[in-house]
Amino acid sequence: MSRLLIFLLVLAAGASAQTEKGSISGRVVSGEGGGLAGITVQARPAGRRGGPPPRTASTDEEGGFVFENLRPGAYEITTMGGRTFVPAPVDPAERAMPRVYRLGESVTLTMIRGGVIDGRVLGPEGEPIVTMRVSAIRVRDERGVRLAAPVTVSWRLTDDRGAYRMYGLPPGAYIVKANDGNPFYNSQASLYDNDAPLYYPGSPRDTAAEIQVDSGSEATGIDIRFRSQRGHTLSGRLLGGGEDGRGGATVALRHAVTGALLADRYAGAVGDRHAFDFFGVPDGEYELQATTGWDAEEPKASPPRRVTVRGADVENIELRIAPLASVAGRLVVEAAPAACDKPGTLRFEEAVLAVRPDERVKSEFDSAAPPASLATTANEKGEFLLRGLQPRRYWLRLELPGESWYLKSFTAGKSDLARLGLTPKPGEALRDVTLTLAAGAAGLRGKLAARPSGRRRLHLVPVDPAADPLRYAETIVREDGAFELKHLAPGPYWLLARPIPDDESPDRPPAPLALDPAARAALRRDAEAKKIEVNLKLCGREVRGIGSDE
Amino acid sequence: MQLRGWIFLLFIVATGFAQQPAREGTASVSGRVTIGGRPARGVQVALQRPQGGGPFDLKGTKRATTDEEGQFRIERLAAGRYVLGAIAPGFVIPRDSTYGPQGKALSLADGENVENIEIALRPGGVITGRVTDAQGAPVVGESVNLSRLDDFGKPQNYYSGPMQNGSDDRGVYRLFGLPAGRYLVHVGFAHRPNSIMMTSQRVYLPRAFHPAATDGAEAKIVEVAEGAEVTGIDITVVGFKRNYDITGRVVYADSGRPAAGIEVHYGAMNEGETRIGAWGSFDVRTDEQGEFRFPSVLPGRYAAFVSTHKTAGYYCVPTPFDLRDGDVSGLEIRLLPGAVVSGVAVLEGVADPALAARLGQLRLAAQNRSPGLSSPAEGGEGKVAPDGTFRFVGLRPGRVFIQPMYDSNDRLFTLLRIERDGVPQPDGVEVAAGEKIAGIRLILGSGTGMVLGELKLVGGELPREMQLGVLARRVDGGLGAGLGGEIDLRGAFRIDRLPPGEYELRIAVYYPGSAALPPEYFEIRSKLDALKQRVTVSNGQAERVVLTVDLQRKEGRQ
Secondary structure (H helix, E strand, O other): OOOEEEEEOOOOOOOOOOOOEEEEEEEEEOOOEEEEOOOHHHHHEEEOOOOOOEEEEEEOOOOOOEEEEEEOOOOOEEEEEEEEEEEEEOOHHHHHOOOOOOOOOOEEEEEEEEEEEEEEEEEOOEEOOOOOEEEEEEEEEEOOOEEEEEEEEEEEOOOOOOEEHHHHHOOOEEEEEEOOOOOOOOOOOOOOEEOOOOOOOOOOOHOOOOOOOOOOEEOOOOEOOOOEOOOEEEEEEOOOOOOOHHOOOOEEEEEEOOOOEEEEEEEEOOOOOEEEEEEEOOOEEEEEEEEOOOOOOOOEEOOOOOEEEEOOOOOEEEEEEEEEEEEEEEEOOOOOOOOOOOOOOHHHHOOOOEEOOOOOOOOOOOOOOOOOOEEEEEOOOOOOEEEEEEOOOOEEEEEOOOOEEEEEEEEOOEEEEHHHOOOOOOOOOOEEEEEEHHHHHHHHEEEEOOOOOOOEEEEEEOOOOOOOHHHHHHOOOOOOEEEEEEEOOOOEEEEEEEOOOOOOOOOOOOOOHHHHHHHHHHHHHHHHHHEEEEEEEOOOOEEEEEOOOO | OOOOHHHHHHHHHHHHOOOOOOOOOEEEEEEEEOOOEEEOOOOOOEEOOOOOOOOOOOOOOOEOOOOOOOEEEEEEOOEEEEEEEEOOOEEEEEOOOOOOOOHHHHHHHHOOEEEEEEEEEOEEEEEEEEEEOOOEEEEOOOOOEEEEEEEOOOEEEEEOOOOOOOOOOEEEEEEEEEEEEEEEEEEEEEOOOOOOOOOOOOOOOOOOOOEEEHHHOOOEEEEOOOEEEEEOEEEEOOOEEEEEEEEEEEEOOOOOEEEOOEEEEEEEEEOOOOOOEEEEEEEEEEEEOOOEEEEEEEEEEHHHHHHHHOOOEEEEOOOOEEEOOEEEEHHHHEEEEOOOOOOOOOEEEOOHHHHHHHHHOEEEEEEEOOOEEEEEEEOOEEEOOOOHHHHHHEEEEEEEEEEEEEEOOOOOEEEEEEEEEOEOOOEEEEEEEOOEEEEEEEEEOOOOOOEEEEEEEEEOOOOOEEEEEEEEEOOOOOOOOOOEEEEEEEEEEEEEEEOOOEEEEEEEEEOOOOOOOOOOHHHHHHHHHHHHEEEEEEEOEEEEEEEEEEOOOOOOOO
16 A cells, blocks of 8 residues: 655766866765865775776865876765874765776765764883874764774873873764784784783673774773783694795784684794784684785685684684686667667776675575675776676676666676676686666666665666566665665666665675575565555656655 | 995805705804993894895894893704894894994804803983974974094984884974984975985975074984983974976987887986986886986986996996976987997806806806996896807996896805906906907806904904905906905804805995094004905815004094
8 A cells, every 4th residue: 555656757867978088086074064175085986996096186275186197987085184184984885896986977976073082001001101002993884883893993101100092983883992912013022912901991892891982982991901812823824825925914813703803924934934913812702814815916815714713722724715707798789769868978997896694595605704896997998807706696886977877788698697696716807797787778767755763775676577687676765765776777677675684784685586586476466465566757857756665 | 225245245145044044043143232331131132134135034044132141052953154243122232333233343154162252232312392383383304314423523314213203293203212412403304415315205304403494404413322312402494395397318329219118217426527427216107209308306416327238239328417496308318329248157166066066057147346426227237048158238338247146145145256269358358339249258166265354453443433354366367356254243254155266355444424524533444455365265174364553643532
């Protein structure tokens, strides 16, 4: 029994033709709306890891900035070095994938004042603990939602009075860790190298007290009682690295429950070849994983390995790194143009291809930490290359410019990746992946009536039972109930809103439900029962409001 | 931050020690720790293995805590090189180098008992204050740096540790653990020869001294007494400035074609612009059109150059440029076809076939020691093939010296001679532009000879910042610059794994900074430079030498 409010609106489509190079301009504003001067803004080609340094600009007195002479492409535009200012929180619906901008677009970046945590580290007799590394670890976001993996946001060394002060902290809940590793980046011995870290107010991690930080707030007196408690050593070596002790990898030590990165070490040619060790590790469950740099000539990684520390050192841990896979392919445009629309030229360089591991499919690469998404942009011919893929199932997210195009098929030779997903084997170089785009895409935006609590996901289910998973679409509904879906194939669909489970983290988006045949069938059943139908015409732009009892 | 020549040599020797250093042995060290002359209880003393730039060996670090009388003793030590020091944050700890482990070098032989070592700590001083702009607003996140006036009254950069907290959100900074002395306190950047600072920020803070000076001559000197806290050392800055980008292209000089995918760097030159000192890059590579961009370059005079590891047979002449208050574009770096030097590496006086078999894994470095600005990332790195041959391409014309590289852990082979057509080339092989030279013979030796020495300085003291090392060079012209030995806290040094032969020992002198030094410095320097001592080394023998330098000044020291 749906009460539907239907609006129909055809929006002017078509992007103006672009010159070879262009600019992106924008403004950095504070939460109160005024421009912020002297902030460095960087423009980085989407998905780029390593490679040439990003372009940078500085904001003027009004907060304005401009990047000129940019090549066509998709850019991530971010602020850096805000000093006491930090980027304003992003709606959870937009957190999974960084927003990209293209030439000619204008950008508004909002920053807010960060918070402060201030305190001292004192020994058993109240004496100051000097030159100890203290870090602030963000465990909940500004809305109190636990982060998929806690992040060390800031760290300081205590001074001669044992005092530390961390500023520019994004709002959220924090735990504060004392003795977070050697204060000299392991270049020389320090007093507490063999000791376990302790958390404010002086406890192991499980009982650490959370400190609430709001924009502009100052938490003072966060004093930590430090007692020297010997930790253990985790040591081992890397297998599968290069000869000559070359081709090392970085070994990450993570907390197996929260996925938090605790420390990392480069296991390279210096000293014992390919050996690694972590000191001062308290009892607990951990995960170790070795990965080479993504810009390595042949990226390699080991599967994460669980290690338990119980009252003793753990030695001779062997991590075998093996070559990762790569995927090369191209974007192509279907020949037949859509009749209704002048789609203009599609600039392939402006498309972003992102792949993310599908955690519903079990893999030896499953980790406590959220899996990294890999992204790239195509060149002007539509060719792309993704490197460093683990042997597991990936799902694809294609970010297309404008509104005119949609992904029609996703294949590799004769196999239909739209149904199978992208599942590279170890070390495989998949070469003939084709993404076929068609013009005449439809779009749908609208609003769901507000609900008191809980996040929701909106699914778009094709009425045609034979439609492949590419025809299905889903999006997270913003907190104000707004949603938007673009780049849709025309045709009849059902709409279905579903609550997002509480344990689903905004930083760890699951693969689209339609990829899983059973879930897809269930989705169809539910959508068919609700019967909220929408017919998306060729090049149609629908605006739709959905009542409260959808 | 930069390290100069002979410190690098010491690192090579440091990594050249045993492959898997034994963790236990029969040597011991004992002594006491004092603070201001009085015994210090409960201080941690650490004996660390020096590492060649890698992480310190925590398992191999031996620690002890001083007792009521300030005494410590560390036993069951393996022979080898160590750094002995106290770990006492906030105190001034005697140390050889501002980099790496805190303490002084100590070389231990098997079974040796080193006693009565005194580690004299002094309470550190504190300088604290606030950094603000002209309107009084805090300047946040800027590191505050010190220059300490040396014995000649010249400001020397004082490196206050591998890391420090910058000014906080209130502009407040605090530097502690400082030795007594006179300091200049400053924030921000100023260009100096041989030194480079890189930033990813679009703005930078031009240098400002306490209290509000942009020129060091107007800076107020801050006097810190032992253990004293000096407060209110505020710095007022003028404001941030924008920095600029450098763009240019790399071309092949012979064909005019653009060179794509080439790593490009820039560096700061020395005062005479004859050499590139510190350099760096942000992983900048040329694109398909050979174009490159260095973002956010701070003002100064630099030179741009390429890494020639991947330029297959080409070398470059660095292109100097000035950056002031605008982007610099149109820079061109030209790649020139280089010379080729090939030959064979042979062993002399090595009977062990297992050792001879390892010659085929040896890595070599070709260094051009000719004057003229050259790329410090010249790709003169090669390998000896299993049949003993080697080949270097893309060499710059000039005098080329080829040396074995001691990559990971051991110096197995030592260069005895380079021969061209049977004639020794003690000063390297003269290579003309684009020339192809074949038939170079590298004669390598291996040995177990050792020089155990002691340096005695009498009649005076060295300036505080001066550091010494010992260099051994083969009399017949091998070894290139020589093999380094560091001088430990007892004045002892040791140079091992020497092939038999005659060597000349000299003192290597390091003094920081590039400021003009007074005649007193050169007087001491000439006395150190004058010392040359020959020693004959045989396999399996430790040659003991004592080097004595009389620092007595003719008219007596002030």
